[in-house]
Every structure is written in structure tokens, then in C-alpha cells.
Amino acid sequence: MKITLNGEPIEVVAMTLSGLLEEQGQSGRVATAVNEVFVPANARSECRLAPGDRIEILAPMQGG
Amino acid sequence: MKSFYGETISSPLMLGTAQYSSPAVLERAFRESGASVATVSLRREGSGGAGQTFWAMVRDLGVRILPNTAGCHSVKEAVTTAQMAREVFDTPWIKLELIGHADSLQPDVFQLVEAAKILADDGFDVFPYTTDDLVVGERLLEAGCEVLMPWGAPIGSGRGLQNEYALRALRAEFPDTPLVVDAGIGVPSHATRAMELGCDGVLLNTAVAKAGDPVTMARAMAKAVEAGALAHLADPMEPRDMAEASTPVIGKAFLS
Numbered sequence: 674m675k676i677t678l679n680g681e682p683i684e685v686v687a688m689t690l691s692g693l694l695e696e697q698g699q700s701g702r703v704a705t706a707v708n709e710v711f712v713p714a715n716a717r718s719e720c721r722l723a724p725g726d727r728i729e730i731l732a733p734m735q736g737g
Numbered sequence: 738m739k740s741f742y743g744e745t746i747s748s749p750l751m752l753g754t755a756q757y758s759s760p761a762v763l764e765r766a767f768r769e770s771g772a773s774v775a776t777v778s779l780r781r782e783g784s785g786g787a788g789q790t791f792w793a794m795v796r797d798l799g800v801r802i803l804p805n806t807a808g809c810h811s812v813k814e815a816v817t818t819a820q821m822a823r824e825v826f827d828t829p830w831i832k833l834e835l836i837g838h839a840d841s842l843q844p845d846v847f848q849l850v851e852a853a854k855i856l857a858d859d860g861f862d863v864f865p866y867t868t869d870d871l872v873v874g875e876r877l878l879e880a881g882c883e884v885l886m887p888w889g890a891p892i893g894s895g896r897g898l899q900n901e902y903a904l905r906a907l908r909a910e911f912p913d914t915p916l917v918v919d920a921g922i923g924v925p926s927h928a929t930r931a932m933e934l935g936c937d938g939v940l941l942n943t944a945v946a947k948a949g950d951p952v953t954m955a956r957a958m959a960k961a962v963e964a965g966a967l968a969h970l971a972d973p974m975e976p977r978d979m980a981e982a983s984t985p986v987i988g989k990a991f992l993s
Contacts, residue, residue: 679781701789703782704821709813711820729781731821732788733795735763736778736805737753737892737942 674724690720693728703732739915739937741884742830742862746773746801749932750962751917752955753942760794762951767798770945770955774801774938776832779822803864805832810845812852819856831856832864832886832919832940842892842920846873850880857881866919869903871910878914885911886919886940889931893943895923898930908935925954925961932965933973 675684678697687693690705690712705712706729712720722728738745752772757763767775775795782788795802804822809815812835819831835852837845844867853863857880865877869887877885887907890896898904899921907916917938918931928939939962948954 679783699782701782701786702792702825703788704779704825706817706821709817711817711824713820713824731779731825732782732786733792733825734778734780734788735753735755735757735791736776736807737755 674722676722676725677727679730688722689718690722691717693722699730701732703730705730741915744801748773748962749938749966750958751776751803751938751940752945754795755942756946757951764794766945766951766955769952769959771959772800774803776803776805776940777826778805778807779818779825802826802828803830803832804828806834808836809834810836812848815852816855819861823861829860829862830864831861832866834866844868846870850876853877853882854880869900869907871906874907874911884915884917886917888920889918889927890921892920894921895944896921897923897927901934904934904936925957928958928961929965932962933968935969
């Protein structure tokens with residue numbers, strides 16, 4: 674299905690958020706949001722994706 | 738030294754991790770600064786995993802981590818970012834930034850108070866980046882903040898403390914609340930001045946990261962905050978308009 678991941682449209686096979694992370698090779702320390710709502714790590718496997726979902730995968734970054 | 742949400746910190750210096758020319762320079766600057774707290778952020782993770790490399794380096798600094806909500810312009814965006822930061826960095830500490838004006842990066846204090854309340858109610862330890870407004874400070878404390886972080890000058894401007902009077906007023910009004918001057922520090926004397934006024938900390942980034950020699954500037958900042966804190970403890974003399982001879986007059990020879 675088509676979703677938007679970190680602002681970029683992509684085609685994915687995964688049906689859940691945890692599946693998407695695996696598909697994208699994101700095994701590190703990241704936080705996730707679906708359609709601008711935070712999804713905690715322990716809720717990712719229950720979080721089913723739908724076409725058009727906007728997913729954000731964020732990681733530690735330099736900041737002031 | 739006052740505690741920050743129950744945590745005592747080893748140095749009043751809090752240092753940002755952005756804008757360094759390389760991770761090695763960042764690491765050396767941090768160690769020279771003796772900073773007790775590192776500010777960090779959250780950004781989109783690409784496939785290269787740059788965030789994970791950065792995280793490993795920051796974790797090894799052995800300092801407290803203070804994630805920010807930099808660049809957020811709405812309550813919803815800031816709250817969601819804070820929730821994500823709490824999970825990634827495994828800390829309830831959050832530097833709450835809610836920007837209201839593009840050129841000055843001035844905090845939107847109305848939204849700031851609203852977001853602070855939501856986050857404090859949700860168990861966050863909120864470090865609000867605010868203006869030096871006394872009444873806003875009061876509202877932030879009412880919202881559940883136990884620390885105030887007034888600006889000295891706009892972020893990255895290096896202009897120093899633009900309104901010492903306001904900072905003095907905050908200090909006098911909230912004697913038991915930790916105050917951290919966040920933003921606007923350009924040179925060590927600015928940091929010293931903040932500490933002389935009785936602030937409990939200084940948060941800076943650009944002044945070190947964008948110095949010609951960040952590592953040496955980090956050392957200078959360490960000494961600056963220490964000097965200012967000691968000076969405050971030592972209860973400085975009051976300035977006078979006229980001279981007052983320091984050498985005793987009694988016993989002076991008559992030679993004219």
C-alpha cells in the first residue's frame with residue numbers, strides 16, 4: 674500500500690507499524706507517530722497501517 | 738546549588754550538541770566544558786542510522802540528557818514531540834520550546850503555558866524556554882513547571898543579557914525556583930553575569946560551537962560560570978558613583 678514515510682511517499686508491504694520498522698531496517702532507538710499522533714513502542718505491533726497514513730520515524734539528533 | 742526536579746547537577750553549565758564542525762570537536766568541547774547537561778533533539782531518521790551513532794556518542798558523555806522541542810510552533814506539535822522524546826531518550830526532562838516569531842525565535846508564551854500544563858500533568862519535568870516576563874513565569878509555575886529558562890537574548894544572537902532588570906526581577910520574585918538563562922550567551926562574560934545575578938544555570942550552544950576554537954571556548958565557559966557563581970555567593974559590593982579611596986588616609990606623611 675502507499676503511505677507517506679517521513680514526508681516521502683512510498684509503497685510498503687508491512688501491515689503494521691512494527692512491520693514497517695522491520696521493513697525499513699529501523700532497529701535502533703526511534704520514536705514513531707502515525708497521522709501526527711504518537712504511537713509508543715509497545716503499541717506498534719497493534720497499530721495497523723492504512724493507505725495514505727502519514728508515518729514519522731524520529732531518532733536522536735543534535736540540538737540546542 | 739538548587740536541584741532540578743530533584744536532581745542536583747555538577748555544573749551550572751548546560752551545553753547544546755548542535756552546530757559543531759565534527760562529532761570529535763563536540764565531544765572534546767563537552768569534556769572541557771564540564772557541562773552537566775546536554776541538550777538534544779529529534780529528527781527524521783534516514784536509512785543511514787545517523788541518529789543511532791549520535792546517540793551512542795552522547796550517551797558516552799555521561800551527562801544528563803535534556804531533549805528539546807525545537808522548531809515547534811503549536812501546542813499539539815510540541816506535546817507530541819515531547820512524548821516521542823521521552824520514549825527515545827528515556828527521560829521525563831523536556832526543554833519546552835514553542836516558537837512564536839520567525840525572525841526572533843521568541844517563545845509563544847501563551848501556547849507555552851498551555852503545553853507546559855499538559856506535559857506537567859502527564860508527568861514530564863518541564864524546562865520551559867520563555868521570555869523574561871514575570872507574569873508568564875508565574876503562570877508557568879502554576880502550570881506545574883519547577884524550573885524557568887528565561888532568554889538572555891534571541892537564540893543564536895550572542896548578544897548577552899538584554900534585560901538584566903527583568904532577570905533580577907525574576908530572581909527576586911522566585912527565590913526558590915531554579916533559573917537558567919537559555920539563549921543569547923555569546924561570550925564568557927555574559928555567562929558570568931547571569932551567574933552573578935543569582936541564576937542557577939546557563940544553557941548555551943552557538944557560543945561554543947561557532948567559536949573559532951570551540952574546545953578552548955568550552956573551557957572558558959566552564960571558568961566563566963564558576964566565577965559568576967562564586968561571585969554571587971561572595972555577595973559583591975555595591976557600585977558607587979564617586980571614588981572612595983581604598984588606601985587608608987590615616988598615617989599619610991605630610992610632604993607637600
